[in-house]
Amino acid sequence: MKLLVAVVQDKDSNRLSNALVEANFQATKLASTGGFLKAGSTTFLIGVEDEQVDEVKKVIQENCKTREQLVAPVSPMGGNADSYVPYPVEVQVGGATVFQLNVEEFEKY
Amino acid sequence: MKLLVAVVQDKDSNRLSNALVEANFQATKLASTGGFLKAGSTTFLIGVEDEQVDEVKKVIQENCKTREQLVAPVSPMGGNADSYVPYPVEVQVGGATVFQLNVEEFEKY
Amino acid sequence: MKLLVAVVQDKDSNRLSNALVEANFQATKLASTGGFLKAGSTTFLIGVEDEQVDEVKKVIQENCKTREQLVAPVSPMGGNADSYVPYPVEVQVGGATVFQLNVEEFEKY
Numbered sequence: 620m621k622l623l624v625a626v627v628q629d630k631d632s633n634r635l636s637n638a639l640v641e642a643n644f645q646a647t648k649l650a651s652t653g654g655f656l657k658a659g660s661t662t663f664l665i666g667v668e669d670e671q672v673d674e675v676k677k678v679i680q681e682n683c684k685t686r687e688q689l690v691a692p693v694s695p696m697g698g699n700a701d702s703y704v705p706y707p708v709e710v711q712v713g714g715a716t717v718f719q720l721n722v723e724e725f726e727k728y
Numbered sequence: 729m730k731l732l733v734a735v736v737q738d739k740d741s742n743r744l745s746n747a748l749v750e751a752n753f754q755a756t757k758l759a760s761t762g763g764f765l766k767a768g769s770t771t772f773l774i775g776v777e778d779e780q781v782d783e784v785k786k787v788i789q790e791n792c793k794t795r796e797q798l799v800a801p802v803s804p805m806g807g808n809a810d811s812y813v814p815y816p817v818e819v820q821v822g823g824a825t826v827f828q829l830n831v832e833e834f835e836k837y
Numbered sequence: 838m839k840l841l842v843a844v845v846q847d848k849d850s851n852r853l854s855n856a857l858v859e860a861n862f863q864a865t866k867l868a869s870t871g872g873f874l875k876a877g878s879t880t881f882l883i884g885v886e887d888e889q890v891d892e893v894k895k896v897i898q899e900n901c902k903t904r905e906q907l908v909a910p911v912s913p914m915g916g917n918a919d920s921y922v923p924y925p926v927e928v929q930v931g932g933a934t935v936f937q938l939n940v941e942e943f944e945k946y
């Protein structure tokens with residue numbers, strides 16, 4: 620058995636939770652107060668059988684991977700209107716960091 | 729040395745904390761925002777010498793294991809009184825999930 | 838790669854965060870609700886390449902190690918003025934507990 624420690628952005632946290640439940644994986648969410656990632660983060664502890672590790676990682680990747688997002692332009696407040704670009708801007712969001720640990724023993728009471 | 733990661737129900741959390749302190753084990757509690765278990769959960773990190781692993785697990789089991797609890801019947805509010813069963817009902821509470829990880833090195837500063 | 842789980846006192850938490858960022862190490866902070874240490878604690882998850890483990894531990898030690906702190910005397914409130922010692926008193930603060938875990942696989946998405 621393996622324990623995956625996955626640090627993801629808060630904005631992807633609920634989506635990942637739902638996807639894990641749907642795929643029948645059990646996870647515990649820990650409130651992170653900082654992170655590998657610049658924005659607020661959530662840490663997932665996911666216990667998984669060896670033969671399902673790849674499947675869980677695929678679920679994490681599909682729901683959290685780094686991608687670009689279009690952000691609407693903000694009109695300049697008292698700024699120089701000449702330098703104002705009225706186009707949406709692409710910013711990078713998401714991303715996940717996953718550590719795979721070996722579980723020596725696993726018990727349920 | 730081993731690191732036990734134990735996810736338990738919130739309602740058993742204080743009792744487990746006290747039992748660990750009494751048995752002279754050192755633990756850190758992490759606030760979980762979801763869990764392996766349906767109700768709110770707390771995650772314990774417990775560092776323990778190899779020869780004491782069984783003892784710690786026994787403490788966890790004794791204080792957190794799944795058990796049935798009698799719940800007083802709730803009288804029906806605007807429901808069909810014909811289907812109302814005035815007996816206490818047994819519900820399952822508690823339970824713990826424990827992952828045992830190997831600690832390569834342990835330091836105290 | 839290794840995952841260091843470091844439990845430190847809340848009062849050293851920000852200093853350690855800043856020192857880790859400065860030294861270019863990536864860490865996630867988890868809110869602990871109890872701890873190995875008597876005061877409030879913060880748990881750091883620090884992913885690190887094998888050859889940098891010693892460096893990270895040095896950063897933790899330098900910023901969190903147990904030390905004595907002078908505390909100003911508090912004048913007795915309605916107490917026996919005869920037993921009042923008007924000297925600063927040394928108390929022990931800080932301290933860190935570090936578990937080193939082996940990371941089998943590490944992924945970033």
Ligand code: NI
Nearest residue numbers: 620621669722
């Ligand atoms: Ni296994």
Ligand code: NI
Nearest residue numbers: 729730778831
């Ligand atoms: Ni050992």
Ligand code: NI
Nearest residue numbers: 838839887940
């Ligand atoms: Ni390695």
